[in-house]
Each structure stands twice: as structure tokens, then as C-alpha cells.
Amino acid sequence: MKKISKITLIFTFVFVLVMSQFAYQPGEAEAESDNLGLKAEAAIIIDGKTGQIVYEKNADKVLGIASMSKMMTEYIIMESIENGKITWDQKVKINKYVHDLSKAPNLSNVGLTEGEDYTVKELYQAMAVYSGNAATVALAQLVSGSEKNFVKLMNEKAKKLGLKNHKFVNASGLNNSNLLGEYPTGKKDEENVMTATDTALLAYRLINDYPEVLKYASISKLKFRDGKEYPNFNWMLPGLIFEYKGVDGLKTGSTDFAGYGHTGTVIRDGQRYITVVMKSTTKNERFRDSTKLMDYAYATFEKEKILPANYQVKGKETLSVVKGKEKNVNIQSKKAIELLVENGEKENYKTELVIDKNKLDKDGKLTAPIKKGEKVGYITVTPKNGKDYGYINGDSAKVDVVAAESVEKANWFVLSMRAVGGFFGDVWSSVSSTVKGWF
The missing domain is CATH 3.40.710.10 (DD-peptidase/beta-lactamase superfamily)
Incomplete structure (x- = not known):
């Protein structure tokens, strides 16, 4: 009888321990509120x-x-x-x-x-x-x-x-x-x-x-x-x-x-x-x-600078440009982003670059002329973990992304030569493909 009681007791202990893992856990905001002890x-x-x-x-x-x-x-x-x-x-x-x-x-x-x-x-x-x-x-x-x-x-x-x-x-x-x-x-x-x-x-x-x-x-x-x-x-x-x-x-x-x-x-x-x-x-x-x-x-x-001014997203430092003297333009954040950050959590943030689709053509390129400082999109900053409460006016942590330099529109001669070059390039590609097909 004593042996059975011990087994029952052990089983009961294990059962309670397992079920406690599924017990109600307060949400983050609720737990935070309780921790402050507000009335x-x-x-x-x-x-x-x-x-x-x-x-x-x-x-x-x-x-x-x-x-x-x-x-x-x-x-x-x-x-x-x-x-x-x-x-x-x-x-x-x-x-x-x-x-x-x-x-x-x-x-x-x-x-x-x-x-x-x-x-x-x-x-x-x-x-x-x-x-x-x-x-x-x-x-x-x-x-x-x-x-x-x-x-x-x-x-x-x-x-x-x-x-x-x-x-x-x-x-x-x-x-x-x-x-x-x-x-x-x-x-x-x-x-x-x-x-x-x-x-x-x-x-x-x-x-x-x-x-x-x-x-x-x-x-x-x-x-x-x-x-x-x-x-x-x-x-x-x-x-x-x-x-x-x-x-x-x-x-x-x-x-x-x-x-x-x-x-x-x-x-x-x-x-x-x-x-x-x-x-x-x-x-x-x-x-x-x-x-x-x-x-x-x-x-x-503490107020921390999460993103510096003139920040460039790695691998997305430029945008392609059509009809310009330059074929690409550097893009960067207009200013820094400072946030109130929990102590020790400065690295707990990720960035996302969002380009304004209305600024791009069907091929995803900007069209010259482009002025230095012209807005082309924005960068958002959000926590990797934890809750982001946002801002009182409904905004999020974001900064404008702008052109780092001006790109002038190419003159008619340059554009014509590019068109001619493009035409012959397409012809050559077609001929090359055909010849390869013979073999």
C-alpha cells in the first residue's frame, strides 16, 4: 500500500509539473503592468x-x-x-x-x-x-x-x-x-x-x-x-x-x-x-x-542613436537610373534615428528599406534628372524581439531615404548612342545565340 502511495505521489508530482508548463502565462504588457504595481x-x-x-x-x-x-x-x-x-x-x-x-x-x-x-x-x-x-x-x-x-x-x-x-x-x-x-x-x-x-x-x-x-x-x-x-x-x-x-x-x-x-x-x-x-x-x-x-x-x-545620418543599407547602396549621365545613384538616410531603448538593448533592432514605387519605372529604375536630397523611400527600425509600441501619433520609427547626389539627364546625343549601342547589342546577342544553336 505504501509502495502504491509513493508511485501515486510521484505520478501526481510529474503531472502537475507538466501541466504547469501549459498554465496561463500573462501577456507581455500585462506582466509589465503588474511588475509596476499600478493601482x-x-x-x-x-x-x-x-x-x-x-x-x-x-x-x-x-x-x-x-x-x-x-x-x-x-x-x-x-x-x-x-x-x-x-x-x-x-x-x-x-x-x-x-x-x-x-x-x-x-x-x-x-x-x-x-x-x-x-x-x-x-x-x-x-x-x-x-x-x-x-x-x-x-x-x-x-x-x-x-x-x-x-x-x-x-x-x-x-x-x-x-x-x-x-x-x-x-x-x-x-x-x-x-x-x-x-x-x-x-x-x-x-x-x-x-x-x-x-x-x-x-x-x-x-x-x-x-x-x-x-x-x-x-x-x-x-x-x-x-x-x-x-x-x-x-x-x-x-x-x-x-x-x-x-x-x-x-x-x-x-x-x-x-x-x-x-x-x-x-x-x-x-x-x-x-x-x-x-x-x-x-x-x-x-x-x-x-x-x-x-x-x-x-x-x-536611454536615448540611443540606432541609425546614423547618411546610413546606407548593405547591398542596397544604389538605385539604377535611366536617361541619366550616370547609370546609378547612391541613396542614404536623410538623418539619424534616435530611440528610447531599454538598457542593454541597443543591438536589438533591425532595419528595412522601402523604396517609393511611384518613383520607379516598370523596370524598377529611377528616371533622371534626380536632385540631391530627393526622397526616394524610407528606412524603418523595429525591435528584433519584444514589443514595439510605436508613437503616440501612430507613426513608426522611420527616416527618409534620399539621393546622395544629383544625376543630370543625359543629352540627346548620349541617349541616341546608348539606343544605337543597345540595338546592336541586341542584334549581336541574337546572332550569337543563333550561331551557338548550330553547334
Whole structure:
């Protein structure tokens, strides 16, 4: 009996060992997310300069964004100033609705007095630093005449910026039910939604198209005209609770529906990252999540030159040319490709040359004249192993391939002689083949 038990035990052990090989293994992205220990439901990290994505978790899941919506309002305000539609010093008279909203309980606001004039700059700072909802509505009304018209503009701008999964129903990011019965669009309890990918893209466009926004986003405490001092809700800024070296923006958000979100941006030694966490569990946890993302980014990645400028693919250094003074032209990359690369993985990349077929004739040759620097295709760079997240705007790592020198069109005499030579060459080949056939 004991012998049978031992055999059974051994068999059971072997069976479990074998079956464990077929057990569920988490996917790469899931395993990576678990390793970071994020409480947020969705997250992403991108290179603040190039938009290269280096990490994501549920990044395409549509979630509430709350006051991170104000990044779109900020973008439109900046654009309106750039276009001369409004100015920083322009006066905005506060109406009764905006005044009432500014004193509504449990909402983030600086107090705005009915009938009093505030400058665009004052209202923008209240929005960017203290997430002032009433100040946001006042700016929306200024730009578009009404918040309803402004929301339409927000959705139109989102499409132009390349956002794919989004819906704006108000300018502030509040739940419509908090807007004192005067919500501009959507249902009475609806909120703005986006994905982490779209939120990162919006932040990327905001700080790259209008880098001056960081001058306001980095203000840790705002002294307003009412004599009060309002702390920035981005507690990772200098002097605040979760201070993180290099953080200079960007926006927080929270509602019951959206949970706690944070779009952060940080720069150290010239390397800027943008991080997004969505639907984190608590006000503090969102900053712990952001800290984990920033720590991971700086500890794991380095900017490396994967492809030098003037690079030529081995064995494909030239393209054939017809009707030119030269029969071939050298081709090379227009510039270098730099990527954020995991430590020790610089050699884990392969290249692929893609020639523009529209540039070639039916025989696969370029037709002279060809100008130096003329684009003839591109080179892509992809990892040999591991996941390639691509770029926030949907691009891949690629560089234009151009002609390294000019090739002038041959004159009529040279072309004629080539044609004659070709004719007699064909005749000789035909005769030679015939003679060989006799023997």
C-alpha cells in the first residue's frame, strides 16, 4: 500500500509539473503592468519630444478624464491668443451663471465676482493651477460666445489633433449634473471621456505646440486677487506633498465617475517624459502611480542613436537610373534615428528599406534628372524581439531615404548612342545565340 502511495505521489508530482508548463502565462504588457504595481486602471509613458511610447497599460480603454479635459481648453485658449482672437490682457466680465458656479460647494474654484472684470491671464491661471471650473467656463464663453459652441469646437479640435476615442460634453470636465442645470451638451449626468493614449497625445501636442503652458502649469501656488493662495492640485510640483525632481506640469482630474487621474510631465538631463494615469484609486495613489511610471522611465531607458545620418543599407547602396549621365545613384538616410531603448538593448533592432514605387519605372529604375536630397523611400527600425509600441501619433520609427547626389539627364546625343549601342547589342546577342544553336 505504501509502495502504491509513493508511485501515486510521484505520478501526481510529474503531472502537475507538466501541466504547469501549459498554465496561463500573462501577456507581455500585462506582466509589465503588474511588475509596476499600478493601482490605476490605465496608464501610458511617452517621450515628450518624439512621442515614442515606451509603456502602456489598458491605454486604449475609454475612461472618464474629469478636469484633465481642461488641457483641451488650454490648447484652444493658447491657439486663440496666437491667432489674435483674444489677448492675455483682455477683460472678461463675469456673468451671474459663472459667479454662481464659482461658489458652488464641493467644486474646485476661485471666487469670481458677478459684474467684475478679470483678465484672460487671471482666468487661465485659475484654470491651469487650481483647476477653476467657473474660470474655465468664462474663457469658453469668451472664445465661442457660449459653452455649447465651445464644446463643439473642443470635439472638432480633438479630431484635428488626431484623437480617436473621445467625447467632450462640457469645457471643465465636471459631471453635467454639477453645472447648476445649465450643462451645454449631452445627458444631465454625462462626463467627458478619452483614452490614456488620447490624453497623452493631447498633452504632447499642448506642450510642444505651446510650450509656454508649462510656465503656468509649473506654478506650485497661485496668489489670486482675492488675497488667497491656492495650491496646485498637481502635488508632484516643487514644494508640494509628492514633489518629484523635474516635474513641471501638467494636469489632474477627479470625479466619482472618472476616479483619480494625473497627466504629468517631467524633464531631467534634457529627457522629457509625459505620463498619464487614469482611474487610480485615491487622490494620493495617482501620484504614487505617476512616481512609479517616472521612476521606471528614467531607470529603464536611454536615448540611443540606432541609425546614423547618411546610413546606407548593405547591398542596397544604389538605385539604377535611366536617361541619366550616370547609370546609378547612391541613396542614404536623410538623418539619424534616435530611440528610447531599454538598457542593454541597443543591438536589438533591425532595419528595412522601402523604396517609393511611384518613383520607379516598370523596370524598377529611377528616371533622371534626380536632385540631391530627393526622397526616394524610407528606412524603418523595429525591435528584433519584444514589443514595439510605436508613437503616440501612430507613426513608426522611420527616416527618409534620399539621393546622395544629383544625376543630370543625359543629352540627346548620349541617349541616341546608348539606343544605337543597345540595338546592336541586341542584334549581336541574337546572332550569337543563333550561331551557338548550330553547334
